[in-house]
Amino acid sequence: MTTKEYESYYVPAQSKWPIIGAIALFLIAVGAGNYVSNLNNPEASGGGWVLLAGIALIIYMVFGWFNNVITESMAGKYSHQMDNSFRQGMSWFIFSEVMFFAAFFGALLYARTFSVPWLDGAGNNAATAAILWPDFTATWPLIKTPDGTETTAMGWYGLPLINTILLLTSSITAHFAHVSLEQEKRGLLKFWLGLTVVLGVVFLFCQGLEYAHGYADEMKLYLDSGIYGNTFYLLTGFHGMHVTLGTIMLLVMLIRVFKGHFTPKNHFAFQAASWYWHFVDVVWVILFVFVYII
Amino acid sequence: MTTDVINDQSEHDPHDGDHHDHKMTGLKRWLYTTNHKDIGSMYLWFSFIMFLTGGVMALVIRAELFQPGLQIIEPDFFNQMTTVHGLIMVFGAIMPAFTGLANWMLPMMVGAPDMALPRLNNWSFWILPFAFAILLSTFFLESGAPNFGWTFYAPLSTTYSNGSTALFVFAVHIMGISSIMGAINIVVTIMNMRAPGMTYMKMPLFVWTFFITAYLLIAVMPVLAGTVTMVLTDTYFGTSFFDAAGGGDPVMFQHIFWFFGHPEVYIMILPAFGIVSTTIPAFARKPLFGYSSMVYATASIAFLSFIVWAHHMFTTGMPLFGELFFMYCTMLIAVPTGVKVFNWAATMWRGSISFETPMLFSIAFVILFTIGGFSGLMLAMTPVDFQYHDTYFVVAHFHYVLVTGALFSIFAGAYYWLPKWTGYMYNDTLSKWHFWCSLVSVNLLFFPMHFLGLAGMPRRIPDYALQFADFNKWVSIGGFAFGLSQLIFLVLVIKCIRGGDKAPAKPWDGAEGLEWTVPSPAPYHTFETPPKID
Numbered sequence: 021m022t023t024k025e026y027e028s029y030y031v032p033a034q035s036k037w038p039i040i041g042a043i044a045l046f047l048i049a050v051g052a053g054n055y056v057s058n059l060n061n062p063e064a065s066g067g068g069w070v071l072l073a074g075i076a077l078i079i080y081m082v083f084g085w086f087n088n089v090i091t092e093s094m095a096g097k098y099s100h101q102m103d104n105s106f107r108q109g110m111s112w113f114i115f116s117e118v119m120f121f122a123a124f125f126g127a128l129l130y131a132r133t134f135s136v137p138w139l140d141g142a143g144n145n146a147a148t149a150a151i152l153w154p155d156f157t158a159t160w161p162l163i164k165t166p167d168g169t170e171t172t173a174m175g176w177y178g179l180p181l182i183n184t185i186l187l188l189t190s191s192i193t194a195h196f197a198h199v200s201l202e203q204e205k206r207g208l209l210k211f212w213l214g215l216t217v218v219l220g221v222v223f224l225f226c227q228g229l230e231y232a233h234g235y236a237d238e239m240k241l242y243l244d245s246g247i248y249g250n251t252f253y254l255l256t257g258f259h260g261m262h263v264t265l266g267t268i269m270l271l272v273m274l275i276r277v278f279k280g281h282f283t284p285k286n287h288f289a290f291q292a293a294s295w296y297w298h299f300v301d302v303v304w305v306i307l308f309v310f311v312y313i314i
Numbered sequence: 315m316t317t318d319v320i321n322d323q324s325e326h327d328p329h330d331g332d333h334h335d336h337k338m339t340g341l342k343r344w345l346y347t348t349n350h351k352d353i354g355s356m357y358l359w360f361s362f363i364m365f366l367t368g369g370v371m372a373l374v375i376r377a378e379l380f381q382p383g384l385q386i387i388e389p390d391f392f393n394q395m396t397t398v399h400g401l402i403m404v405f406g407a408i409m410p411a412f413t414g415l416a417n418w419m420l421p422m423m424v425g426a427p428d429m430a431l432p433r434l435n436n437w438s439f440w441i442l443p444f445a446f447a448i449l450l451s452t453f454f455l456e457s458g459a460p461n462f463g464w465t466f467y468a469p470l471s472t473t474y475s476n477g478s479t480a481l482f483v484f485a486v487h488i489m490g491i492s493s494i495m496g497a498i499n500i501v502v503t504i505m506n507m508r509a510p511g512m513t514y515m516k517m518p519l520f521v522w523t524f525f526i527t528a529y530l531l532i533a534v535m536p537v538l539a540g541t542v543t544m545v546l547t548d549t550y551f552g553t554s555f556f557d558a559a560g561g562g563d564p565v566m567f568q569h570i571f572w573f574f575g576h577p578e579v580y581i582m583i584l585p586a587f588g589i590v591s592t593t594i595p596a597f598a599r600k601p602l603f604g605y606s607s608m609v610y611a612t613a614s615i616a617f618l619s620f621i622v623w624a625h626h627m628f629t630t631g632m633p634l635f636g637e638l639f640f641m642y643c644t645m646l647i648a649v650p651t652g653v654k655v656f657n658w659a660a661t662m663w664r665g666s667i668s669f670e671t672p673m674l675f676s677i678a679f680v681i682l683f684t685i686g687g688f689s690g691l692m693l694a695m696t697p698v699d700f701q702y703h704d705t706y707f708v709v710a711h712f713h714y715v716l717v718t719g720a721l722f723s724i725f726a727g728a729y730y731w732l733p734k735w736t737g738y739m740y741n742d743t744l745s746k747w748h749f750w751c752s753l754v755s756v757n758l759l760f761f762p763m764h765f766l767g768l769a770g771m772p773r774r775i776p777d778y779a780l781q782f783a784d785f786n787k788w789v790s791i792g793g794f795a796f797g798l799s800q801l802i803f804l805v806l807v808i809k810c811i812r813g814g815d816k817a818p819a820k821p822w823d824g825a826e827g828l829e830w831t832v833p834s835p836a837p838y839h840t841f842e843t844p845p846k847i848d
Binding site (some may be wrong): 035049052131165 | 537540
């Protein structure tokens with residue numbers, strides 16, 4: 021660091037938001053845990069309500085916490101060094117998200133490369149196939165599981181292809197919005213950012229349509245349709261949750277833009293939302309290749 | 315490293331004046347705090363409470379194993395004890411203790427006013443007690459607590475699980491969030507908050523080891539989250555990730571779990587390396603031998619930790635190539651670890667050594683951790699691992715690295731910095747009692763387990779064949795002695811907080827580092843303007 025004069029680093033005073041967030045997470049975990057444990061008998065526990073209370077509380081926390089941060093930032097309390105902390109923090113957070121998806125991609129690749137062929141006798145597993153699953157034939161997508169559950173594979177053309185184009189376009193529009201912000205073209209910024217949000221919403225709508233197709237009787241592609249359905253729904257589902265979160269983040273940024281926030285030099289929150297958006301886009305491209313095409 | 319504090323602590327920038335005198339009193343201070351020292355203290359106390367809780371479970375296990383046959387508890391409850399003991403000690407005792415040390419020491423060691431993201435820091439801590447409240451609450455369920463071992467292998471945790479799996483999964487999710495956020499804070503603090511002039515290769519080794527550990531955490535805790543999520547969907551939503559009937563594979567669980575789990579064990583030992591690399595030079599009154607080789611060795615161990623996971627799975631019927639690959643990679647880890655052990659020995663060589671309690675624990679660490687390392691090498695050899703797998707030899711191995719390794723280093727660190735934290739010297743006699751009682755009992759506790767394992771006693775069983783009775787008796791006696799010895803530490807810490815001989819700013823004449831340039835106890839806010847490093 022070559023600063024001649026040291027900028028003071030803002031250490032916030034005590035805050036009530038973290039403990040509220042901790043209680044919220046506690047309610048979410050207890051609620052979800054109870055709800056899932058009593059899936060067959062949802063009325064037996066109030067788990068669902070506890071879960072909803074937790075979600076409401078965490079939304080309240082996020083608003084309150086970020087409101088503090090925005091107020092401090094607008095009051096000029098943050099130094100360049102603080103901005104760096106936020107940027108680095110966000111980057112490592114996104115890296116941790118990458119590793120979360122890696123676990124599920126790992127499961128997908130393991131199933132395709134090892135477990136499914138092994139069940140059909142590949143490697144030194146001839147006896148496994150002959151004794152346990154004599155009627156099983158390894159294919160991918162696995163449309164007939166060893167225990168005989170049948171399903172249909174989701175093609176890559178149609179909705180998934182449209183979704184790919186939507187998301188790729190939205191990454192470009194998000195970038196244009198960023199460029200407009202840096203060039204202080206507020207009108208264009210609103211246009212590109214608004215367009216990005218719309219593309220995100222349309223993507224989610226298409227994803228919903230695709231799931232409806234999957235669950236319809238012609239396809240019978242369910243979450244529990246063997247390893248193909250498992251990986252398909254968990255990967256696209258978690259990705260969809262991230263798109264939802266990213267869309268909300270971008271929407272909040274849009275509202276803040278309309279309120280006149282952000283300057284060409286000081287717009288960490290916008291940058292973070294846009295990084296996050298590019299991240300979900302990249303995950304989708306990998307997902308499109310490994311889940312749909314290959 | 316020579317350091318020179320040029321700023322006067324009473325001189326403040328008018329900008330940050332508004333966060334002074336905000337030290338609330340009572341419960342609110344601890345609930346709302348953003349101060350790294352408060353949060354560090356809470357982490358340390360929490361980990362100690364968890365250590366005693368998990369310890370009581372270990373004593374239940376040892377009481378049952380005192381003699382053959384079923385005496386005290388049912389086998390299912392025994393399994394719950396082994397499971398929750400493991401989960402608590404890993405996620406509730408060792409990891410939070412290291413995070414607590416990081417919180418207390420890192421900002422002072424790099425000359426920063428606080429952790430980089432103080433509010434996030436509070437959140438990382440406060441979600442932990444809630445996570446463990448959920449985990450422990452499962453004991454009051456009709457089904458009882460998780461009983462599938464801390465490694466929650468499928469299908470034990472899926473098809474054959476009791477009703478506690480969902481709560482277990484969500485508790486682990488919260489622990490993971492806590493670790494990831496804490497690790498991000500550590501990484502950002504180290505990358506962004508170092509005082510001017512403190513280049514990476516001037517950082518104390520303690521800082522380096524936490525830096526690398528934090529990277530491991532960010533990389534693998536999300537994988538654990540993914541693993542427990544798949545266990546959840548397999549158990550409750552009919553997926554078959556770990557079920558061959560649907561095209562999955564129970565062995566896949568082990569691959570994904572240990573991809574998290576192996577880096578995890580280094581998460582629990584690399585900070586220990588950092589601590590003893592701080593204490594040994596201080597009491598040998600010589601700079602750390604081979605500083606840069608220590609940094610590179612730590613980084614190498616971290617890298618290798620990602621490509622050795624399947625050595626936990628030699629008996630699962632992996633292809634031969636896999637067995638060989640993971641065997642050789644695992645043995646490679648002995649090289650950087652050996653570098654470290656030799657460097658500690660070389661640091662002490664011809665040093666002017668004095669044997670204060672932190673040094674006693676550090677020396678015990680070097681010797682006993684090395685024993686754990688050697689048994690690790692034995693386990694790394696595929697052909698012989700077929701004999702040792704899932705026996706008490708494995709239990710002996712990982713307790714040597716985790717108890718006489720990680721835990722002893724935490725004691726070394728605690729004794730080393732207690733004067734800085736409390737402003738008082740600890741009671742030396744009590745600390746010696748704590749050390750010698752712990753040292754003798756821990757070896758009585760864990761050393762005979764090697765023999766039990768080699769003779770074929772399986773782990774995680776409530777009953778055993780008669781020929782193992784004598785060793786088990788001694789092991790149980792050692793266990794109770796070790797557990798009771800830790801109460802000495804509790805008394806000592808409470809006494810040290812309440813008073814004692816006043817500690818000077820630098821009570822150890824050989825100690826190096828910025829933390830010794832501030833008074834003892836360390837003021838509530840330190841280094842609001844950074845010190846100058848030459």
